[in-house]
């Protein structure tokens with residue numbers, strides 16, 4: 235079996251890379267160890283989309299993705315679900331407000347003109363269902379929501395129709411003489427793309443590449459079905475502690491990242507759920523009588539890089555990385571697919587300068603500053 239390019243991982247990023255490559259005429263094989271696509275982190279994502287970030291490269295990735303999401307139905311096919319309902323970042327202290335304002339200056343300089351600071355009165359109009367001591371907020375009306383599996387399936391089905399071959403139940407176990415060795419056979423390849431999400435470091439190690447991508451559990455609490463909040467409510471986040479909420483599929487989803495050791499475990503933590511329940515009662519009076527539904531809650535894995543930015547580029551001749559999106563991989567998949575396809579086929583990315591995403595930034599001491607917010 236041979237292909238121009240073997241893409242390892244049938245998650246949203248592998249699917250986008252595959253579609254962009256076949257669209258340009260490459261022969262592509264996508265390999266995944268699972269029995270079907272989307273069994274990794276992609277199906278666990280809640281489907282937030284934002285361009286409000288604190289670094290120019292993340293803003294630019296979002297703007298390129300947004301452009302492509304707007305054309306998705308015509309260009310790729312299927313429903314990416316992009317809905318510009320907005321992201322509302324609440325500040326309860328002067329320091330939080332200042333950090334949001336500084337991030338917004340970066341956003342404006344990178345081309346996100348519509349992000350703006352707003353006063354408490356407008357916060358109450360945008361989300362009248364919460365109780366907060368906000369002194370101000372950052373809001374961007376073109377942020378909002380997407381459908382992770384709509385994007386994954388659109389790209390993968392589009393790639394298949396254009397000639398890509400998909401192989402499931404094929405775990406990559408080695409690289410040997412220009413070929414990818416899997417539990418379901420060996421695939422010769424001119425180039426290989428690592429799109430293995432939280433498991434990317436294991437794949438890189440097989441190619442003798444040290445990739446600083448680690449798995450980190452993220453939990454999502456879902457309420458029982460209720461129609462108390464509208465489904466176009468902006469994603470609402472407390473900048474101070476990261477607690478946030480959105481409405482999806484007739485439930486309210488509640489999240490709060492907490493410090494925990496990296497690892498592949500994805501069980502739900504009862505004490506975390508109890509904490510979320512308490513925050514819900516305190517901060518969302520409208521949901522006081524609405525219970526959390528443990529059976530509908532879930533956890534999945536973020537694929538963390540040390541500076542929370544993606545790691546993209548050719549790590550060894552013919553071995554490409556599309557990794558480390560650090561929990562933003564669905565929204566950035568359209569942009570990353572195009573960037574990686576250009577790196578593979580042209581040797582450089584022209585849609586966006588991908589140099590800030592190179593692996594060597596860590597050894598060169600040129601990684602992105604760790605930002606408290608955004």
Ligand SMILES: Cc1cc2nc3c(=O)[nH]c(=O)nc-3n(C[C@H](O)[C@H](O)[C@H](O)COP(=O)(O)OP(=O)(O)OC[C@H]3O[C@@H](n4cnc5c(N)ncnc54)[C@H](O)[C@@H]3O)c2cc1C
Pocket residue numbers: 242243244245246247248265266267268271272273274275276277278279280281282283404405406407429430431432433437452453454533534535536537559560561562563564565566
């Ligand atoms: C709770 C939660 C909420 C999130 N919310 C958002 C959000 O709102 N917006 C957003 O943009 N992102 C969000 N994310 C992050 C997002 O899910 C990821 O960034 C994205 O799915 C990564 O896509 P991927 O294709 O790289 O990885 P995955 O979807 O994990 O795909 C990787 C694939 O590689 C395969 N694989 C692994 N090892 C091997 C091997 N040895 N051989 C063959 N195949 C292999 C796996 O089976 C898997 O299918 C969230 C994540 C979580 C956990």
